[in-house]
Amino acid sequence: MKSKLETNVHKGESYIPLRNINNYKKIKTMVNYNSITVDSPGTSRRPISRVITNENITLRDFETGETIFLAITGNSDISITLPSPRNGLNFTFINTLSPSGTGDAVITSGKGNDNIVSHSIGGTSVAATATISFTGKPHETKVLTLVDADGTSLTFEVDDDSDGVVGSNIALVPGGSAAAAMATELIAEINGEATLAITASSASSTSVLLTMDEAGTAGNTTITSDFTNSTVPAAFTGGSDGGNNLLADNVTVEAASIGGEWLEFMADENFWYCRVTKSANSSITMQG
Secondary structure: OOOEEEEEEEEEEOOOOOOOHHHOOOOOOOOEEOOOEOOOOOOOOOOOEEEEOOOOOOOOOHHHOOOEEEEEOOOEEEEEEEEOOOOOOOEEEOOOOOOOOOOOOOEEOOOOOOOOEEOOOOOOEEEEEEEEOOOOOOOOEEEEEOOOOOOOOOEEEEEEOOOOOOOOEEEEOOOOOOHHHHHHHHHHHHOOOOOOOEEEEEOOEEEEEEEEOOOHHHHHOEEOOOOOOEOOEEEOOEOOOOOOOOOOEEEEHHHHOOOOOEEEEEEOOOEEEEEEOOOOOOOOOOOO
């Protein structure tokens, strides 16, 4: 007579299927077998551990929480295939051996059309910047509108005649027509606005460097201006999220990068999030 709890062991993996589990209400405890933990009846997901050395691997959604002990010691790439993204899916790879070959981890989604957000080691976010140059004072009532990374927008208006500005615009009163005076005044007024997360500094005697206080692509905002006697860019540029790159369906992790590191995956309804970290406790920033 067959046991009501049967086991199966496949190459590169181990798991325990529970048949007709609802008929066996007496199973109340956790069942442990080959470092696998299977929950009591009614549980559809279970932690599992596998050791993978130079072999392709497919992650399955019913094994959320799985830990993979990964080693790439050969010269061929290994393929890591993800299931469709879904809330609660997570996997952790622990590379216990320093890579001795040239093989890489090539990560793709099971459907072939899911997006993967990768977080690479040492990725550093960069703040967006813009430079405004003056050849003289812009004409009266001309305006400059800046938007910071959080979406706060302020408009600065030339009012050297001190006869008032429109609405809540911020007056620019350079006290003369010199380009240097205009640059100095713009720096002072921008830095005097606590609600605007942009810092102004002197790029030269007649130029102003604007730098977003918050690094990242969110700082690549539009600049609106009708200033005369000046050169004003149409937008802030150069903002980068560093290691956070939205990729189409796949990402290749260099073997040299994951030696002794943790390779983590998490998912929501739409995206997979992949991060190579130096610590098991490093958090994954959900984006998308």
